[in-house]
Amino acid sequence: IMADNGDDDSQYRMKEGDYVVLKRGDIFKAAQIVAKKKVIFEKQWFFLDNAVGHLYNSTFEIHSGQLQLKKTSDTGGSADSKEAAGVDNRNIVDDGKSQKLTRDDIEMLKEKGLKGQEIIQQLIDNSSTFKDKTEYAQDKYIKKKKKKYENSVTLLKPSCRILAMMYHGREPGKICHLRYDTLAQMLTLANIHAGSKVVVFETCAGLVLGAVMERMGGFGSVVQMYPGGGPVRAGVDSFGFPAHFHHTLHEFPLCRVNALLNGTLEAAGKDPGNSRAVQRNSVWRPELLTLRARSQRSQRRGRRRDEQEKKQRLDERRKKLSAAAAVLEGRNADGLVIASRFHPCPVLMGLLPLLAPSRPFVVYSQYKEPLVECYSKLKEQGGTVNLQLTNTWLRHYQVLPNRTHPVLLMSGGGGYLLSGTTVASGPSKPGQSKPCFSNCRTCDSAV
């Protein structure tokens, strides 16, 4: 007998501030539990306050904008379908008049506070054709109505699986149409695991970065390369990682990669605004207390505060840059993951030098042709083996007694992957130069 240890449970219970994913059927939406903050989901507004303290994956009913834990007994299926049923539809005429309740009638039922289950029973009772439908058709009818009149929402713990499906269903454009099975392949092909050093370049709202971080579990380090002003990471928050995960995350601007590889990246450059601020400090004299001087003084204080803040920001930026540079300059990263709207070729060729030999890289592209270019360039240049250009087909099945069949096929729309492994160039043993045969060829041009 195991005592129900409340402490054991705490990591499985929702707290204020937690990130969750709202789910109803196949619709998902990321949200954060913030006291007294309304969320909108499937045309309903409600507060998440009442979820605090309950276990993740709990299902709630929505009543007057508040959550109420759904009793498990309420989730009754169509087990009580000992009702009359027909054999086939030869006599069923679809004239749109079989349902006796009008839209207004149904609204009134909703306003009376009837639960979804009860509304559905009303619809069944007021349908002239329900008893003539086959059992399977009745089942389908009930499922359809449940979907429409369901008033419940499940709160899930975020994970790569759930977020990847959510983004693909809701906002595929934000993630370059990366389908979740393709993302699954990327994480495995790049051998993402705890303790490694991974370089990521993505413009998928942070989904790919978050997925990599989840598979690293807070061990090792991740360097996010970014193209413009700063790294975009909104999607990473939705994963709800513990704070210490962020200590392993670095960022580095693409525009400084060449400098890093050339050894011309200054570790701690002088801030041009620095000396001016110091000067102004020594010039200010406390004796000047006229009104004008006071207002000037507070203006100067304001400017100085702004400059101090600016200086602080620049210092932080420089520290981050140095930290990331320190991680990268050994050129011994263990994995490279690229998934962006940029042409993959220059990105890949530019970042490959950061990888140690015998390490995997994976490049995602929504389109095949740019990856064909990458493949050709890599073959020309050498230094990689086991190149593969692939895409996956994903088929969903409905599995029900006597009603099992495929439902959906997703093929080319999920994007393409180019994967490979780096190999060493130059001497393989320190202090030893390799013998050169007369028919010496560059790496891997035969493959």
Added chain:
Amino acid sequence: MSFAEYSESIAEGDVAIIYLSHDSMMPVKVQRGAQTQTRYGVIRHSQDLIGHKYGSKVSCSKGWVHVLHPTPELWTVSLPHRTQILYTTDISMITMMLELKPGSIVCESGTGSGSLSHAIIRSIAPTGHLHTVEFHQQRALKVQEEFMEHRVGNMVTVRNQDVCKDGFGVSGVADAAFLDIPSPWDAVGHAKSALKKQGGRVCSFSPCIEQVQRTCAAFTDHGFSELCTIEILLQVHDVRTVSLPVPDFGPNSDLNRDQNRDQNQTQNQNQSSPGAVTIKTTTVPREIPGHTGFLTFATKPRT
């Protein structure tokens, strides 16, 4: 070297992957004084492997090879088969859908040749654990040996028993359970009891749709939710340079000016020889690779 952690150089006792070509790789146990025959010649472990960096090129009498650091993916395509195995495409989906990550506790049966097992261990390292059950005694011993050689033995427990009768050997501890056996419906109850009471994920892999139907019924009977059956297939694209001949429409004349312009354009673009144009494209194999099996996922709600 370990299958769950990278190292820089090849050491004695390592298992390294010799890469000959895209469809030819072999694992090698590195031993002082040993030799390995390949179609390009002999590899002498002491001179060519030990102390060299992973990723190095090794020249042999008739050509060269590369030595790669082992990964579960390379192992999957080079391991000695004792049973039919799972390949990376299915393994990737299983890993993501079961939400495996460092620290996860996972139950698996049957272990088979250990293809999936190695991938699971890599994903749950260093703090997770795999409980894997194999009813064939020799296979159980062999795979245990390999886990030790691959330096991941501390993260896995192999049990030689029948999962349908005796379960996974643990109870209420797993975050995820995986079944790849002929009658998974007989093990659903055991999977349920192995999973944590706060809930967990389960997956069953079956080649036949009848097995899938029975398994889904068993999942439903045992109160599992969020059932999802899928199939994932890999499409490989081979990059090829192809030469297409350009037809001859006869000599120039004013009437055919536009036609000539088009012809000349195509010819000038990528001409390698007169009357032909080269293009870079991809081709797919005539048949896309066969069905491996159906993957059914489900969630065990809190009990």
